[in-house]
Amino acid sequence: MGKVSDALSWYQNREPDRMALNFFFLISVVIFIVYRKGVKRIKDTQSLPPGPRALPVLGYLPFLRLDLHCCFADLAQTFGSVMMMRIGSRQCIIVSSSEAAREMCRDHDVTFANHDTTAAARIISFGMQDIGFQPYSPKWRTLRKACVRELLNTKILDSFHALHQREVRSMVEELHRKTGEVVDVGQVAFVTVLNVVTGMLWGNSLAAEEQKRVGGELRELVDGIVHLLGVTNMSDIFPVLEWMDLQGVQRKMKEHKERLDRLLSMIIEQRKGTLEASGDQEKTKDFLQVMLEMLKEDPHQLLTMDNIKGIFTDIVTAGTDTTSITVEWTLAEMMNRPETIRKAQEELESVVGKEEMVDETHLPKLHYLEALVKESLRLHPPIPLLLPRYPTATCSIGGYMIPKGAKIFINAWAIHRNPTVWENPSEFIPERFLERMNRWDYYGSNNFNFIPFGFGRRICMGIPLAEKMNKFILATMLHSFEWRLPDNSKLDLVEKFGIVLKKEKPLVAIATARPSCAKLNK
Numbered sequence: 001m002g003k004v005s006d007a008l009s010w011y012q013n014r015e016p017d018r019m020a021l022n023f024f025f026l027i028s029v030v031i032f033i034v035y036r037k038g039v040k041r042i043k044d045t046q047s048l049p050p051g052p053r054a055l056p057v058l059g060y061l062p063f064l065r066l067d068l069h070c071c072f073a074d075l076a077q078t079f080g081s082v083m084m085m086r087i088g089s090r091q092c093i094i095v096s097s098s099e100a101a102r103e104m105c106r107d108h109d110v111t112f113a114n115h116d117t118t119a120a121a122r123i124i125s126f127g128m129q130d131i132g133f134q135p136y137s138p139k140w141r142t143l144r145k146a147c148v149r150e151l152l153n154t155k156i157l158d159s160f161h162a163l164h165q166r167e168v169r170s171m172v173e174e175l176h177r178k179t180g181e182v183v184d185v186g187q188v189a190f191v192t193v194l195n196v197v198t199g200m201l202w203g204n205s206l207a208a209e210e211q212k213r214v215g216g217e218l219r220e221l222v223d224g225i226v227h228l229l230g231v232t233n234m235s236d237i238f239p240v241l242e243w244m245d246l247q248g249v250q251r252k253m254k255e256h257k258e259r260l261d262r263l264l265s266m267i268i269e270q271r272k273g274t275l276e277a278s279g280d281q282e283k284t285k286d287f288l289q290v291m292l293e294m295l296k297e298d299p300h301q302l303l304t305m306d307n308i309k310g311i312f313t314d315i316v317t318a319g320t321d322t323t324s325i326t327v328e329w330t331l332a333e334m335m336n337r338p339e340t341i342r343k344a345q346e347e348l349e350s351v352v353g354k355e356e357m358v359d360e361t362h363l364p365k366l367h368y369l370e371a372l373v374k375e376s377l378r379l380h381p382p383i384p385l386l387l388p389r390y391p392t393a394t395c396s397i398g399g400y401m402i403p404k405g406a407k408i409f410i411n412a413w414a415i416h417r418n419p420t421v422w423e424n425p426s427e428f429i430p431e432r433f434l435e436r437m438n439r440w441d442y443y444g445s446n447n448f449n450f451i452p453f454g455f456g457r458r459i460c461m462g463i464p465l466a467e468k469m470n471k472f473i474l475a476t477m478l479h480s481f482e483w484r485l486p487d488n489s490k491l492d493l494v495e496k497f498g499i500v501l502k503k504e505k506p507l508v509a510i511a512t513a514r515p516s517c518a519k520l521n522k
């Protein structure tokens with residue numbers, strides 16, 4: 001006790017010493033805080049995901065292969081399922097496991113609810129006024145909800161039954177006319193899907209001849225747009241160089257956008273004219289009419305003409321190539337395993353009847369056909385790296401720190417080939433989807449092991465339409481025709497990476513009529 005009071009009286013009586021002690025204490029606290037911050041920073045750096053060494057400036061860019069999905073999958077074998085690499089000046093994270101994807105969706109869905117944009121995407125989305133590239137916001141939610149409510153739900157899609165039936169029948173007529181000739185299967189499916197999609201969007205606006213001309217121009221535009229969206233553009237790898245547009249990608253995309261804008265403006269103007277015409281209300285409303293009514297009645301002026309054009313661009317580009325490529329891959333894999341064609345045709349004959357044509361109402365009963373489509377989406381997911389995302393805040397995935405703003409690739413292709421989940425993952429075995437079919441729906445009820453349409457808030461908006469058209473076109477192709485390869489040609493199943501995973505060589509085949517084609521004459 002005596003010692004404590006001695007110390008206290010020393011402290012009270014020695015003014016200079018007291019000041020020195022206070023100063024010393026203050027310095028110690030500052031050093032401690034700085035030290036703690038330093039240690040934390042080092043710790044944070046240490047907990048970034050592992051990845052391959054990169055060159056100064058270029059990063060890992062010179063070592064990436066053209067088949068980026070396979071290249072990422074190979075690297076993940078060494079560095080793990082959450083991997084980081086610098087590509088140019090962008091910090092990129094590559095996620096290759098269902099566990100990490102689940103963690104993103106379950107724990108950080110809002111943080112990852114933005115799609116990363118590229119210079120080309122910003123142009124073609126009318127300045128991110130569409131749905132796919134619009135930042136996550138109340139406006140994005142409103143637009144997406146309107147699309148689902150007014151177009152992309154089972155009830156509305158069923159109301160377009162006659163249109164779907166007409167377009168699929170016209171595909172059969174076209175194939176029938178070309179009996180014995182070589183046809184490009186993907187192109188045939190593409191034209192059918194494009195006619196269905198544009199019919200639903202603005203079917204009541206154009207006369208048949210004009211619709212045909214617009215269809216031709218759109219086909220060319222979609223081809224060009226999808227190609228440019230998949231180009232590795234220096235403007236995205238080094239954003240400081242964006243203004244130089246070294247490869248001319250932005251210039252070409254601007255030309256496409258202007259053509260598309262002119263086309264859409266023409267259709268919209270014609271629709272505005274017919275909207276007042278009497279009797280029009282009696283027809284099934286097309287989506288353009290619904291959107292124009294929304295625009296007129298919007299009390300807060302939230303919706304703009306650029307939103308309508310952006311959304312139409314999304315639906316036409318995101319909905320056509322992906323669906324037709326699925327049909328092409330499925331038929332190619334089936335031709336490689338002819339017993340799957342026989343099994344599918346047996347199912348079709350028992351559900352549809354040998355002499356009848358497939359109708360939409362048959363689709364829910366075609367379980368083997370559904371397994372075929374799912375197996376094709378597993379093996380060749382049309383968008384193999386999904387649409388890249390970026391986190392709006394630094395967060396942790398798989399125990400690693402994921403920096404805010406990094407570009408996140410989710411390698412669905414690799415997740416779909418995980419050998420611990422899928423037996424013989426590289427083989428086309430549709431039967432694997434027959435067991436407990438519901439377990440493998442498209443909405444994540446499969447522990448994120450099957451995610452061809454993505455997941456979370458940004459999951460694909462067009463699943464009901466894609467599901468319907470994939471099955472309807474494929475079922476009709478199989479039920480109404482026999483398929484064989486041209487003489488002296490070999491089937492190849494080589495993939496070509498792009499924003500959409502195409503076949504390196506398009507599937508060309510010869511169709512010959514089966515008994516249901518007799519219906520064409522009736």
Ligand code: HEM
Pocket residue numbers: 115131132133144152314315318319320322323326381382383386387452453454455456457458459460461462463465466
């Ligand atoms: C087999 C066909 C299709 C596949 C495989 C597919 C796949 C995808 C994928 C992977 C995404 C990104 C999801 C994510 O980030 O998690 C996506 C987004 C999107 N898809 Fe699809 N898609 C298909 C058909 C369609 C169709 C038919 C439409 C429209 C009618 C459509 C419209 C969209 C839109 C608008 C988005 C952006 C959604 C948003 O950002 O909120 N897709 N799709």
